[in-house]
Amino acid sequence: MTDATHHDPLPPAADAPAPAAPEAGREKAAPESLSRREMIGVTAAALATPLLQIKVPGAPAAPAAAAALGAAPAFLTPAEYALLDELTELVIPADEHSPGARVAGVAAYVDARLAESLEPEWQGTWRSGLQAVDALSNEVNGKPFLEATPEQRITVLTRMAAHEADPKTPVEHFFRELKGWTVRGYYTSKVGIHLDQEYKGNVYQRGDYAGYDAT
Numbered sequence: 001m002t003d004a005t006h007h008d009p010l011p012p013a014a015d016a017p018a019p020a021a022p023e024a025g026r027e028k029a030a031p032e033s034l035s036r037r038e039m040i041g042v043t044a045a046a047l048a049t050p051l052l053q054i055k056v057p058g059a060p061a062a063p064a065a066a067a068a069l070g071a072a073p074a075f076l077t078p079a080e081y082a083l084l085d086e087l088t089e090l091v092i093p094a095d096e097h098s099p100g101a102r103v104a105g106v107a108a109y110v111d112a113r114l115a116e117s118l119e120p121e122w123q124g125t126w127r128s129g130l131q132a133v134d135a136l137s138n139e140v141n142g143k144p145f146l147e148a149t150p151e152q153r154i155t156v157l158t159r160m161a162a163h164e165a166d167p168k169t170p171v172e173h174f175f176r177e178l179k180g181w182t183v184r185g186y187y188t189s190k191v192g193i194h195l196d197q198e199y200k201g202n203v204y205q206r207g208d209y210a211g212y213d214a215t
Helices: 038-042 078-093 106-116 118-141 151-160 170-186 190-196
Strands: none
Touching: 038 190, 078 118, 078 151, 106 118, 118 151, 118 170, 118 190, 151 170, 151 190, 170 190
């Protein structure tokens, strides 16, 4: 399987400047999780270190972004899209600082890239990967992923990410693809840039890093 970094059918969102450099980690509500800023720092290092950032949701999942907007998915089936939407939200969940992948429209971003791709093999990777997630959930929990409880979904995602540095199974390979594109979509969205990373645009700098006039 080809890693997510080898597939870039389209550049990031047109209105997205480069995300700000990640800061030291922001603590998540769940003690076992890492901050999104830590996550993006590791991902920028070529996905070399195992990383899983998940938080048990406190409420049922919100409607998928495309469905909320009244639009059908461009490539995935509605069932596949709903599964992808929930997976991306578990990878980058909402917290006290900023919304997560669902509000940022990451599932719609990935679905659009798949629809516009000229690589049938890559498109097939996503379909088979989503099927593998449900197969693992059936094996572990006795039910499809979206029918499982929040805690059971966390168990499945943890299994998917257990050997991220050296994936062996199809579902482990798919987790790398899923995480890479979730991070890419989130940090090129307005939510990721302006709310999570707090990018303010080109503003006058003051203080120690303001620079100086060399004239």
